[in-house]
Amino acid sequence: MQEAYGIQTEVINKSYGKRRILYDVSLKVPEGKIYGLLGPSGCGKTTLVKIISGILRPDDGTVWVRNQQMPSLQVMGQMGYMAQAAALYPTLNGYENLKFFGSLYGLKGRGLKERISHVAALVNLTDDLSKRVGNYSGGMKQRLSLSIALLPNPKVLILDEPTVGIDPLLRQDIWSELYELSGQGVTILVTTHVMDEAQRCHGLAMMRNGHILATGTAAQLQQAAGAGTFEEAFIFFSNAAEHEEGGNKNG
Numbered sequence: 378m379q380e381a382y383g384i385q386t387e388v389i390n391k392s393y394g395k396r397r398i399l400y401d402v403s404l405k406v407p408e409g410k411i412y413g414l415l416g417p418s419g420c421g422k423t424t425l426v427k428i429i430s431g432i433l434r435p436d437d438g439t440v441w442v443r444n445q446q447m448p449s450l451q452v453m454g455q456m457g458y459m460a461q462a463a464a465l466y467p468t469l470n471g472y473e474n475l476k477f478f479g480s481l482y483g484l485k486g487r488g489l490k491e492r493i494s495h496v497a498a499l500v501n502l503t504d505d506l507s508k509r510v511g512n513y514s515g516g517m518k519q520r521l522s523l524s525i526a527l528l529p530n531p532k533v534l535i536l537d538e539p540t541v542g543i544d545p546l547l548r549q550d551i552w553s554e555l556y557e558l559s560g561q562g563v564t565i566l567v568t569t570h571v572m573d574e575a576q577r578c579h580g581l582a583m584m585r586n587g588h589i590l591a592t593g594t595a596a597q598l599q600q601a602a603g604a605g606t607f608e609e610a611f612i613f614f615s616n617a618a619e620h621e622e623g624g625n626k627n628g
């Protein structure tokens with residue numbers, strides 16, 4: 378049987394002006410899995426997830442989400458996206474922010490109220506919903522953004538650095554929730570520059586300078602690199618790519 382993919386990209390390229398940001402990025406994210414995009418700051422993770430979400434257009438290449446070619450309005454309605462720089466309304470309180478974004482997702486009435494209670498509890502914000510978001514800490518804003526992405530009960534969830542600024546206990550809760558959602562069939566794409574976070578994913582792609590260096594499970598990648606630690610595996614694939622780039626330049 379053919380494997381079902383929640384997200385697929387084929388040879389995505391993107392430049393800003395003369396600067397190339399993504400090079401032939403091809404990925405396959407199996408449906409219902411948590412997939413990590415691991416790479417240092419500036420390697421192109423946000424650009425890639427924005428392209429997958431339909432926010433940015435690639436220069437060329439194709440994205441499929443749930444087997445539909447993007448951009449597709451129907452599929453975009455099944456996706457939750459958590460941006461790195463939260464687009465929250467600071468003068469509104471947490472509840473009002475959730476209500477506003479919920480209405481954009483087409484939720485209303487009792488259904489909307491129930492979803493707000495559910496997602497606020499998941500990120501431990503129930504007691505803070507009446508506070509102005511402008512007075513939230515960085516971690517609280519992060520949690521509110523995550524709860525907004527969860528509002529539409531998405532089939533595909535795209536999270537750009539979701540646990541930055543979040544304390545270890547809550548991070549644990551968030552990961553438990555992500556595993557729970559994945560168990561229910563939700564495909565989750567998470568960007569991170571943190572090794573231990575990437576290792577929690579079912580599968581991952583290592584990225585550097587707009588290139589995919591290697592893909593697989595953390596254990597497979599470590600084994601392929603013959604590395605003692607996952608961090609060493611990342612360094613191994615980075616060095617190998619650098620060597621190849623140098624070779625191409627020289628050749």
Ligand SMILES: Nc1ncnc2c1ncn2[C@@H]1O[C@H](COP(=O)(O)OP(=O)(O)OP(=O)(O)O)[C@@H](O)[C@H]1O
Nearest residue numbers: 393398416417418419420421422423424425461570
């Ligand atoms: N709108 C833009 N115009 C020009 N350059 C951009 C634009 N957006 C991003 N870039 C550049 O593209 C490169 C990749 O950025 P991107 O945000 O995708 O990286 P990232 O891996 O997500 O980094 P971080 O983890 O720091 O968010 C960076 O060098 C960035 O400066």
